[in-house]
Amino acid sequence: MNCERCGRNVPIRSKVCPNCGKDNPNYVPRQENIYERPAPQQTNAGNPATHTQAPKTTTQTQTAPENHSATSKKSSLTTVIFIAVVVIVAIFLFKQCSALKLKGTWESADGSSITFSDSKNGYISYGRQSINFTYFIDGDEVEIKTKDTLYSYSKVVRYKFSVSGSKLTLIDVDSGIKEVFYKK
Numbered sequence: 001m002n003c004e005r006c007g008r009n010v011p012i013r014s015k016v017c018p019n020c021g022k023d024n025p026n027y028v029p030r031q032e033n034i035y036e037r038p039a040p041q042q043t044n045a046g047n048p049a050t051h052t053q054a055p056k057t058t059t060q061t062q063t064a065p066e067n068h069s070a071t072s073k074k075s076s077l078t079t080v081i082f083i084a085v086v087v088i089v090a091i092f093l094f095k096q097c098s099a100l101k102l103k104g105t106w107e108s109a110d111g112s113s114i115t116f117s118d119s120k121n122g123y124i125s126y127g128r129q130s131i132n133f134t135y136f137i138d139g140d141e142v143e144i145k146t147k148d149t150l151y152s153y154s155k156v157v158r159y160k161f162s163v164s165g166s167k168l169t170l171i172d173v174d175s176g177i178k179e180v181f182y183k184k
Helices: 064-102
Strands: 036-038 058-061 104-108 113-116 121-126 129-138 141-146 156-164 167-172 178-183
Touching: 064 156
Parallel strands: none
Antiparallel strands: 036 058, 104 113, 104 178, 113 121, 121 129, 129 141, 141 156, 156 167, 167 178
16 A cells, blocks of 8 residues: 555555655554564654654564463462461560560569569569569460579479459469469
8 A cells, every 4th residue: 555645655554654654544453462562662764854653563472371370379479478477477466465464563462462574584572572583475374484592492383374454363384273463
């Protein structure tokens, strides 16, 4: 097909004449494949006065079904990693919250008291006697390890604990003995 204005050859798939830019009355649009990647667009270098573009051509064809499987696997792996990180952070925060619940001084009805500090240390007071300890929290259990003193030897005891408002309940895991303390 020749251009009506300049007489040069115009391909049917060209919307305009690549030489002069006149609309092609015989233009037939190309059906694009969604898996085709268009080539970079070029301008008409033969005539700098007109800035028309050459028709798009495809240079590469991708096959989507093969790539979909790899993308799906990457997406699944990313999801699994994300969930694992969220679980680890949740466990860490739960342990931190448990430690914060215990922090402070708690007094029982018999006058004894137990104090938990930030630094995983504390002390138990019975009248004039005080015993220092270190503690470790594991979920809803606290392990208390007393330090050697003049009156007692080092001892490790595990308690299930629960904090409800200003009430602390400790239940010895081995003996089942329950002690109740109230926040000072």
